[in-house]
Ligand code: SF4
């Protein structure tokens with residue numbers, strides 16, 4: 001008999017009361033969660049035979065490059081496009097939206113706070129009036145290569161015990177980027193001003209749980225970058 005997998009999916013509109021629906025699908029080798037969701041979209045019928053609405057989720061690149069398809073898969077934030085059902089234990093997969101961001105519909109959440117947080121640190125390099133030719137040393141290149149891998153997926157926010165929409169903490173993903181900006185050859189003149197933006201009032205409230213580093217799909221050493229920033233902050 002063909003193997004089956006059950007997807008138990010949390011359904012919700014904005015902050016309305018959520019409910020769960022179960023779908024049974026063939027368990028095929030190499031099948032990703034996105035492919036499962038596409039099958040449900042094409043045939044939105046629950047395990048009990050009830051016709052329902054297609055499940056809403058976000059995706060774009062389908063190769064773990066855009067961060068859009070992030071969702072909770074059996075309690076862990078993962079990219080649905082690169083998570084294969086063969087690698088999930090058990091016959092039931094529980095799928096929910098991230099809990100630290102407002103739900104729009106079903107598995108689609110509003111992660112705009114991640115992008116907007118760039119304004120907190122002036123997350124860009126001013127090039128106007130700059131005539132210098134920047135020289136990038138090996139150290140900076142390594143740092144830059146690593147932190148620019150960030151796909152703003154939000155996995156690190158989800159698992160951070162200090163981050164919530166109400167907390168002062170600016171969020172883990174922003175801080176490796178801040179490290180890059182203060183070490184950028186053209187960013188050094190604004191180093192102190194940028195650091196002052198995250199100084200005090202719990203804006204960099206990290207207790208080194210390392211959850212963020214463990215869950216980051218791009219292997220960014222977020223906790224180490226936060227520790228380096230804390231050292232820099234002690235020196236301003
Ligand atoms: S730092 Fe890693 S986990 Fe956090 S948003 Fe960027 S890619 Fe996602």
Ligand code: FES
Pocket residue numbers: 058059060061062063064065066067068069070079080081082
């Ligand atoms: S669709 Fe882009 S990361 Fe999954």
